[in-house]
Amino acid sequence: MKYFLKKTGILVLTIFLISLLTFFAFHIIPSDPARLILGTNASEAQVEALRVQLGIDRPLSDQYISWITGFVRGDFGTSTKYRMPVAELLASRLPVTLSLGLMALVLVLLAGIPLGILAARRRDTIWEQVINFLTMLGISVPNFFLSILFMWVFGLILHWFRPGTFVSYTRSLSGFIGSLFFPALSIAIPQTAVLVKYMRTAMLEELGQDYVRTARGKGASETIVLHIHVLRNAIVAVVPLIGMIIASVLSGSIIIEQVFSIPGIGKLLISAVTSRDFPLTQTLVVYVAIIIVLVNFLADIAIQVIDPRIRLGGS
């Protein structure tokens, strides 16, 4: 309980720091957002008017407080590019990105854990070398290059999907999942490679532990040793890294949405950045960062639940 409170305290502090850092990053800048929006041809009066309209003529601390209180209440300000509330933009894009991220994560876990076990099980054989090689390759391929390859091979040559088209979940759920499959796969492959690597290392590490020797001394077969004794310990060792993988999956979706023209948070963020839409960028950055911090927080809590050593040590 004490541990939980402490973790929650750190969580709140981190979120506060994130908002503070982001806010000041966007406000201690040499360039004037109003000037950037209107361009160099606009008159000084026009620029001044926009500054008042954007609220950037007030002191920084005032601006921060009004922004953060709005943020807490769900009022994220107005996008200068889309001329509509950021909250509305967010609401329509968030389900898309979360579905994409979830699909990618499921793919990562479904492929990564069994392959990690396989690599440990087939250690010192040609299989280990093959898996090691594929892992190395998977880690080294940029996800957007993979996307382009998928588009070319599966989209344009094999016609399994039509690149550049997106079916909304409000129209057809299967179409929605279909249009997210290859994007999710491109995000998943590098992360799967990372997970396989961790999983394999953790399994081999656990295989060298004394309790494995004990199990073998009892007469446990290789299958029992791996699946009953080693696997659970290895997964406990890997859970803290799952939070990191989720963060990478979300980061990956920012780029991949751009590649496949998927109307999610990532694509919104990139267009906000390129059009220098400060209110939108600022909110999206804080929003994504908070999601990732929360995920890591949940991963910490999950370890508490599955590892009896920490579970009892903390209470």
Added chain:
Amino acid sequence: MRESLQTGNKHTKTGPSRYVPADSPYWEADDNVVLSAEHLTLHVRNRDGSASPAVEDVSFNVRRGEILGIVGESGCGKSLTVMAIMGLLKPDVKPTGGKIIFDGRDLLALTGKEREAINGRDLSIIYQEPMTSLNPLMKIGKQLGEAVSLHEKVSKEEIRKRTLDLLTEVGIQDAEACMKAYPHQLSGGMRQRVMIAMATICKPQILLADEPTTALDVTTQAHVLDLLKRINREYGTTILFISHDLGVINRICDRVIVMYAGRICEAGTTRAILQDPRHEYTRGLIRSIPTRDRKGEDLPCIPGRVPPVEEKKDPCPFAPRCGRAMDICRTSAPSVRGCGGGHIVYCHLYPVKGKGEKKGGIA
């Protein structure tokens, strides 16, 4: 120490030596032998890919119902020998010669399936580190139960009952609670008791104990030794007991094998070894046991160090540290010599004799 030495030898049977290979003049057949190592040789792979012998030409017999000790400094190959018996050698250690005969079969030639059937049922092992030898994420009850269910088809209820009984028997007060506990919730002594319970739950013929008391404090150590002795007496379980501590060996073992740098140097009854040591290494070991009547004196120790496994050794590996080493020690390996009463020594200082030494022993 004198006193415990007497009790330690209670079950000692005198008879011909059982440590000698079948092709030696000292060898005699004996139905009582339950396990025997013959010319066992193990090689360790070095970093550069070459291999060095870590255990060389080791032969000994284990008799039904006895507690046989193996003593030596760390790195002398005693643990490796035990691991070879259990088939638990790390991938970088390979048996390169000899046999380990158990139940008419060579343990070194078993398939994985045959090995799984023997481990835990006929041969069992407890380790030096009770802290890390239990699965940290599995409840004690389940770990004990697994040892049963791997070898016997019995109901869950039956397993539970046996586990509870056994835990009580090894001296755990609240066996119910212990079943539900995770290893980290138990003390070191409790964990070693759990390990012993787990190793004996299938009533194995031989229990291998690899320094089971080294990591424990002195009081707990005494309890665990008593427990092992009781198991030996009540169930007739044969115990192969590894230790670097002659004091501990003296308390529990009927017979002792002294190993140095991967070879046997001397073997015999515990009494013979402690009261009439022949090998200079054994003598050094005994001299360096602290005793009350030498209080205040400097504790003598054996000069030099155990050679690392990868180092090239003299034919008698102890020669560089031996106060009485001769030229022959550096040119030819000493063969086995009998000293009577099953006492044998591998040392050039003693004359090689035929079978006639049985009664008198060697000067």
Added chain:
Amino acid sequence: MKNGKFEFRVGFVLTGIILALAILSVFYTPYDINLMDKASRQISPCLSHLFGTDNYGRDVFSRAIVGTRFTMLVALSTVGSCTVIASVLGLLSGYAGGVVDEIIMRLIDAINSFPDILIALIIVTILDYGKYTIILALCVTFVPSFTRIIRTATIQYKNEVFVRSLRVMGVSDLRILLVHIFPNTWPRLLSTIVIGLSNAILAEAAMSYLGLGIQPPTPSWGRMLQEAQPIVYNAPWVALCPGLMIVVTIVGLNCIGEGLRKRYLT
């Protein structure tokens, strides 16, 4: 394989090839990288154009090897400046301890709680696009992990007997830090640098792909991929060439990193 020799060999060969091409591109490219030629648009790979030509008739191979140079430049300057900053912070934080350590570490933690790409996006939004912005952005994202590694090593060596006896001998703190502790952090730092290089290359490629990194007409791998995407059906080689060069470089660096890890850290 155990001592990482195999990984080293593969790694050095692959990165060697890429580096050699990058150096070659300074003195010689088969074609002018900006030469547009309507007559030779989307030529498939042949002897005169090893990797064909793009939509504007520019030689893909020439552009890719010049792109290598810029990518390498960005990656090296990022990791170089990052190493310097992180060394100062890490040594200071680890050796001084107390309040200094606390302040530096909290700051590092705060930056660390942002995913790398968000930091890069923030910096790119508030500054102008280009080489220097991308170097700065990547540098900020990498400093935390580098600092941590140096700090951990510093704390470890600070408590070793040889450092304590140096202090007793009256050796100055600065000398202890720079002459006696810092060199000991190198093995660990070295593998971090190699992994950092591969991350920097991937990140630069991603930013350039998004149009937020190196600006045209300077070629860069990420940018080339972005330009190749619409014509991938007709001219897949335009995408394959820079893409494979990224993969080869990263595999090479990761192999070296793995080799270093096996040799020094196990």
